[in-house]
Amino acid sequence: MAGSMQAAVIGLGSMGWGAAVSLLRAGIPTTGVDVRAEVLDKFKAEGGATATTPAGAAGDADVVFVFVVNAAQAETVLFGDNGAAAAARPGTVFALCVTMPPSATIALAEKLDGMGMLVIDAPVSGGSIKALAGEMSIMGSGAPAAFDKAAPALDAISAKIFRLGEAVGIGSQVKMINQLLAGVHIAATAEAMTLAKAVGLDLQTVFDVISESAGNSWMFGNRGPHIVNGDYTPHSAVDIFVKDLGVVSSEAGAAACPTPLTETALDLFKEASAKGLGREDDAAVAKLLAEKAGIKLPGM
Numbered sequence: 001m002a003g004s005m006q007a008a009v010i011g012l013g014s015m016g017w018g019a020a021v022s023l024l025r026a027g028i029p030t031t032g033v034d035v036r037a038e039v040l041d042k043f044k045a046e047g048g049a050t051a052t053t054p055a056g057a058a059g060d061a062d063v064v065f066v067f068v069v070n071a072a073q074a075e076t077v078l079f080g081d082n083g084a085a086a087a088a089r090p091g092t093v094f095a096l097c098v099t100m101p102p103s104a105t106i107a108l109a110e111k112l113d114g115m116g117m118l119v120i121d122a123p124v125s126g127g128s129i130k131a132l133a134g135e136m137s138i139m140g141s142g143a144p145a146a147f148d149k150a151a152p153a154l155d156a157i158s159a160k161i162f163r164l165g166e167a168v169g170i171g172s173q174v175k176m177i178n179q180l181l182a183g184v185h186i187a188a189t190a191e192a193m194t195l196a197k198a199v200g201l202d203l204q205t206v207f208d209v210i211s212e213s214a215g216n217s218w219m220f221g222n223r224g225p226h227i228v229n230g231d232y233t234p235h236s237a238v239d240i241f242v243k244d245l246g247v248v249s250s251e252a253g254a255a256a257c258p259t260p261l262t263e264t265a266l267d268l269f270k271e272a273s274a275k276g277l278g279r280e281d282d283a284a285v286a287k288l289l290a291e292k293a294g295i296k297l298p299g300m
Helices: 014-025 037-045 054-058 071-079 102-114 127-132 144-157 170-198 203-211 218-229 238-254 260-277 282-293
Strands: 007-010 030-033 049-051 063-066 093-096 118-121 136-142 158-163
Touching: 007 014, 007 054, 014 030, 014 037, 014 063, 014 127, 014 136, 014 144, 030 037, 030 054, 037 049, 049 054, 063 071, 063 144, 071 102, 093 102, 093 144, 102 118, 102 170, 118 144, 118 170, 136 144, 136 170, 144 158, 170 203, 170 218, 170 238, 170 260, 170 282, 203 218, 218 282, 238 260, 238 282, 260 282
Parallel strands: 007 030, 007 063, 030 049, 063 093, 093 118, 136 158
Antiparallel strands: 118 136
16 A cells, blocks of 8 residues: 555654655655755655646655644645645645644645545654654644544654544644653653752763653653763753643643643743754753753763
8 A cells, every 4th residue: 555655745854854854764655844944855865756836746655654844834835835635635634733722623624625635633643763663652633534644754753643533633732742741751850850950960870870760751761861972962852842831831721721831931931042052952942941050961
C-alpha cells in the first residue's frame, strides 16, 4: 500500500522534518513544504520532492501532514493564498499535527470536511530524535475511514498510534494534557539543576543519580543533558512552551479548573522569552534561574 501512496508534509521543523524523512524511508514519495530554501534543498538531498507553496504539494498527495507552529499558521497554509485545501483532491486525508486549542482544530476540520476532505486530529509527541527515527506517538481522533486511508503513512512516522475516538478535538485535548506535564517537568528540571549547581553539586553526577531514582521523568532524562552540557540548540524552543502552556491556561480557564503549576511554569517561560531566550532550547529557562541565583551554568 505504501508504494501507491503519496504524501506531503507542510512545515519541515524538527518534528515535520523527522516525519518527512521517515515517510521517504518507508518508500512513500513525499513532497516537503517550508519557507526556508536551505531546508528544501536539504530535503531534496534526502530524495524528497519540494514545493514552495502548500498548494504545490497537495495536488498529488493522498495524505497531507500539517506541522506548522500554531493555529494561525495552520489556517494560512490550509486556506490562505496558495493553500493546500483548495488544491487537494476530495478524499485527501489531512493530518493536523499542530499543537493548538481544540476549538481551533475543530474549526479547521469543519472547513476541510465541507470541502470533501478527511481529517485526523493528530498531534504528536516524542521529540526530534524519535521523530527522525519514525517513532513518534500520535494522539489521534477522527473518522475510521481517515485512519484506514492514511495507515501506511501514519505507521511510517510513529511507533504508537492512539485512536482516541471519532470526534475531532479529542486528540488536541489529550496533547494539551501532555504539554501541561511536559512544560512543568522542563521547568522543574531547570529548577532542580540550578539548585544543584547553587549548592555546589556536580551536575553530571546529579543527572546520573536522578536518572536512576524516583525523581526522574522523561523530560529530566531528555533535557537534563542540555543543561549539563550547556547546549541550548533549539530542538524545541522556549517560545513553543509559551504558546503551548498558553493553550493549557486558556482551556483550563474556560473549564474553571485551577492549574497553579501550569501558571508558574508559563510565567517562567514568558520571562525567559522576554530576556531574549525565546529561540533557544526550552531548557534555557535554567539560564534565567541561574541568573537570578547569581551563578553560572555551563554554556553561560
